[in-house]
Amino acid sequence: MVSLATAKEYLRVSGSSEDALIERLVTAATVHLRVIGVAVDPEPEPVSEAILILVSHLYRRTDRNFAVREQQVEGIGTTTYFDPKLVDAANWTLIRALTDPYREQFL
Template structure:
């Protein structure tokens, strides 16, 4: 899990989580969210990502962490990602 674009420490800070109990869940959420963002962007993300993309990942990790009943993804996530989307015709 060393190849996460957003670290567990960054996610814990964003979510204001203390302790280590939630780290496995956060690592899983970061991986799932990163895959979702790559799918939306239609490109693989490298280790150097633009700040808006990183913010979108953090927002979506927080959303999945806090809303575990399947609520819609906040529109701000796609607003942040859209400028970086690879358009294939």
């Protein structure tokens, strides 16, 4: 998983006041990629880059509370997610190029 330190370096954030938000964004991006079938464990470098692109895009939005949510799922606990419609087409094209080789093949 992308570390907090790596995400903060990518975002060029130095203080610790945003740490909880950045960790939530990393988790949301990682979970989203896993849900759409991208192998995130172990995490290949292109997948890490895709996670950082998602984190950067979500972090820079002004409506952060709308972008990332936590939901209580019965039997599972709390999960963090974001609405993928909030990411523009150019970023999705890049993310797909980075992650397509690592998608699970379903027959």
